[in-house]
Amino acid sequence: MSNTTTAHHDDHHGEHPTGLARWVFSTNHKEIGTLYLVFSLAMFLVGGAMALVIRAELFAPGLQLVNPEFFNQMTTMHALVMIFGAVMPAFVGLANWMVPMMIGAPDMALPRMNNWSFWILPFAFTMLLATLFMPSGAPAAGWTLYPPLSLQGGNSLAFVILAIHLMGISSIMGAINIIATILNMRAPGMTLLRMPLFVWTWLITAFLLIAVMPVLAGAVTMLLTDRFFGTSFFNAAGGGDPVLYQHIFWFFGHPEVYILILPAFGIVSEIIPTFSRKPLFGYTSMVYATASIAFLSFIVWAHHMFTVGMPLGAMLFFMYATMVIAVPTGVKIFNWIATMWRGSMTFETPMLFALGFVVLFTIGGLSGVMLAIVPANFQYHDTYFVVAHFHYVLVTGAVFAIMAAVYYWLPKWTGHMYDEKLGKIHFWWSTIWVNVLFFPQHYLGLAGMPRRIPDYAVQFTEFNMISSIGGFMYGFGQLLFVYIIWKCVRGGEKATAQVWEGARGLEWTVPSPAPLHTFDTPPLVEDNVAVHRDRLT
């Protein structure tokens, strides 16, 4: 990298616009990052409200609050909103804010396209959420949209599929931008193996996104033509096969779950060294572990469909391949623990969330390994055990990491310290209730309660009640998170540039709040600021 990434901001056409125009026309990575994060928070609340509808209905056996059709719409929409509206945009928002600052770049590589990637999202979600108000209702066949069921719904199918296309376009452009930024805009001296792990995990995530979002687009396009243009991709009468959809969907779907977790690994790998005041243990092995997980994620998809009737050889292959993922994942968990080993640790809110992540994500990983065992999977598949599994990895995994990241970088964004006391309360409140919410679901699943069902046998009542109470407590607790952010934006103790005593890396060398343009002249990356390592080899 030469000095070619010195920035020239084309500001001479006038003042920086203010008001709404500032946000609609922005090309600035920090503003666009903020837009992503705010959008994500809004979707988190919308999706959360849907989850509370689900938990309210499941508080007791029998049908009481909503009709089954609407219940199914809630499970479907909850998942779509949370995955594509809350978690993915949150990570992209964090990447927007932090990647250029972490690698010493003036902005994202393709600033106009950056604006486009974001602004597609509110429109796509308007389209998706609008289906709730249509006479035939929102999609109700589950977020996976399996045919033939999904093809038998009402008018919503076309809207969902086209909304998914829009989201896909947004994600692909976002990912292209992140890759171009990382590969092309690094400051002199910021070699690949000096990049912070958050940057590394995002580089690999962006690759996954570009590889699999188009596959999802292909899958749903075939749904569309099967429904409206008489094709028979998923229709056995015409020589097609509904299972074909599942293969294509999960070829996207499994890498997708890693898209939802790899940036979280990156975040935790930033936070733990800071609050342990030690360099990250096994930096290089972290990079290789991330890459291995990404590679393996392409060859395990059929563990979502063991019960469709696959040849034995295929089942064995997918079982063992899935279990192999536990190895690089274990490397990561080992490294995080080893980083803390004999560190002088403190437990500010970001660290608490990161620690919560390490423990609780591991529980989700372990239930994943249980699910990967073919004969056991025949029992657990499509039960609440699966629901418990993916909520441990997604809520206490991805969402906890996002919250850790917000607390960690909020002082850098706003220039103020957040309210530490409230932050700790938020952490403990969330951690306690999220376990009350999801842990009993393991037992429900093992006892045979199916997922996506509005009613259940009375023997499941107690655990469902506990789970619902946990759900409401956890859910309303998140309003505290919103309040803490609001309060921090409005004011608070002034943050220093470094913010955290043990923080390393370029983002902590710029003032807090970070000025609109950082690193217009690229910094020279010295060994010890580059990554959480004291000495580079």
Added chain:
Amino acid sequence: MGQSSYFVPATAKWPIVGTVGMFIMMIGAANWLNAGPTGPWLFAIGGAIVIAMVFGWFGDVIRESRANLYNSAVDASFRQGMIWFIFSEVMFFAAFFGALFYARILAVPWLGGEGTGAMTHELLWPGFEAAWPTHGPAELGGDFQTIPGFGLPLINTLILLTSGVTLTIAHWALKKEQRGPLVFWMFVTILLACLFLSIQSYEYVHAYRDLGLTLGSGIYGSTFFMLTGFHGVHVVIGTIMLIVIAIRCMMGHFSKKNHFGWEAAAWYWHFVDVVWLGLFIFVYVV
């Protein structure tokens, strides 16, 4: 590439135009599919907005590029962008090729009774014999014939391959800054592209009218038209790119060193070409 600094535009007005256009288009498409009366209109309006956006946006970029606002780092970012965009397109086609392979190697043989435990054959269609091409045990879409690979498709293959060569000759001319030959070979390439599209359209009409082969002809018709159809759409896009680039060549836009716009279109064209080779082999021949 005079500038030494990275160009970051102050604002961007085209993305939101594009977003609104796409939004109207998608709403229109969904309404249209659900037989809503406003669908086609909304779709057309949205489409027009998107087209205006493309012209406006690229126009800005071309102006900035010609005003020498881009340095080599910006150029490298554009290259990255184009490479990964093409990669995403490859994966999009991969989904449809995957469907084709799955149907031919697994689904259809299982329907014919192969493998253990695939009960569809025994219980639903015991008389069905696996074969390719097929429109499935229910014989959806009625009798049909296929298009033999070594007729027009072979000619089309040769046309596309030739167009790749003529495009490369044009590139040589560009690198020698010989505008006459450059424009000439661009035109030959565009002519070949149009020829390909004409033959492809003729083939579609022939299939629908004479051969009974339609989108509804079971899994064969589905995979055939989906793969060739999406490829055709990409050829149309590629052809439009080539036409725009040819006009820019005539206007003297590209220099020996600075012609990434040209190269991007060429990369896209070669990608379309390679996809066709896959299609020719797996859809028409094998």
